[in-house]
Amino acid sequence: xxxxxxxxxxxxxxxxxxxxxVLDAWADPISYPLTLSKLASLLIIPGLKGGAAAxxxxxxxxxxxxxxLVRGFFFAVTCGLAxxxxxxxxxxxxxxxxxxxxxxxxxxNVERLTTAGGSSSGPLSAxxxxxxxNASIAILQASPKAPSSDMKYADSVLQQAVSDLGKSxxxxxxxxxxxxxxxxxxxxxxxxxRGSFDAALAELKTLKAAPDAREDLRLGxxxxxxxxxxxxxxxxxxxxxx
Numbered sequence: 613x614x615x616x617x618x619x620x621x622x623x624x625x626x627x628x629x630x631x632x633x634v635l636d637a638w639a640d641p642i643s644y645p646l647t648l649s650k651l652a653s654l655l656i657i658p659g660l661k662g663g664a665a666a667x668x669x670x671x672x673x674x675x676x677x678x679x680x681l682v683r684g685f686f687f688a689v690t691c692g693l694a695x696x697x698x699x700x701x702x703x704x705x706x707x708x709x710x711x712x713x714x715x716x717x718x719x720x721n722v723e724r725l726t727t728a729g730g731s732s733s734g735p736l737s738a739x740x741x742x743x744x745x746n747a748s749i750a751i752l753q754a755s756p757k758a759p760s761s762d763m764k765y766a767d768s769v770l771q772q773a774v775s776d777l778g779k780s781x782x783x784x785x786x787x788x789x790x791x792x793x794x795x796x797x798x799x800x801x802x803x804x805x806r807g808s809f810d811a812a813l814a815e816l817k818t819l820k821a822a823p824d825a826r827e828d829l830r831l832g833x834x835x836x837x838x839x840x841x842x843x844x845x846x847x848x849x850x851x852x853x854x
Contacts, residue, residue: 618681622670623663625685629692630662631655637709642717642754653712662692714758721747721754722766725773735784736776744773745792752799752808771811778815781829782822790819790832797840802847813840 637643637654646654669691670676676684724747728740736744748770755763774796781789797812799805819825820833 618676618684619667621681621685622666622676622688625688626663626666626669626692627659628662629666629689629694630658630660631692632689633662633693634658634709636707637713640710640713640757642710642750642757643713647716647720649716650713653709653716658709665694666691710757711759714754715762717754718751718758718762718766721750722769725751725769728773736780736789738786738788741777741780741788741792744777745795748773748792748796748808749799752796752803752805755805756803767805767807770805770808774808774811774815778818781815781819781833782825784829785826787829787832790816790829790836793819794836794839797836798843801840801844804847809840809844813837816840 634654643650643654666688670684670688724743728743728747751766751770755766774793777789777793777796781793793812793815797809797816800809800812816833816837820830820837822830825833
């Protein structure tokens, strides 16, 4: 095998090792839907780091026996796995990538919330309600894995979105906004997002007591309050048992 082919094999081993090091991040639901920036964190950056780590490990820190390329290849894979962790301040590279992806997920969905609804004088449309619900849940699911600093601005945007849903639920003729509030409150309860949980609960209580709201919406709000409070109690019980 020529020298260029040998180097290519070693680099390939490092790339494979680098990608294996972030498999847990690929398995995390917050990585989806994939965007170009997430692909860079999940695929391009670990692949490049793994390939570079293999080259450094094989050609600078050890001596490769060209007659044992299979051993060299798997050593390159090991380098791709190990070097990113060493260079990530003691944490696993997968955890770091997951945190980066969570930050990007929050930023993308905060932008969705700032452009969805809230500008019209009447109730939100069904598509606006769905957009607010999905973006809010994506932020809440990503929040435990993102730096706390990323959630400061997101919290205020989330609470404004919940307020918009509450107003729409009172004025609307369907239950879409009510269902969105229930979903957001339940997810907030399971992800320890107290601000969003309290905001959703407050809006549901307001809807329950609203004299101008339809009877079925007020009854639905009462049921939703019991549901998300039950989710919160179950989550607290599980947390205490751990």
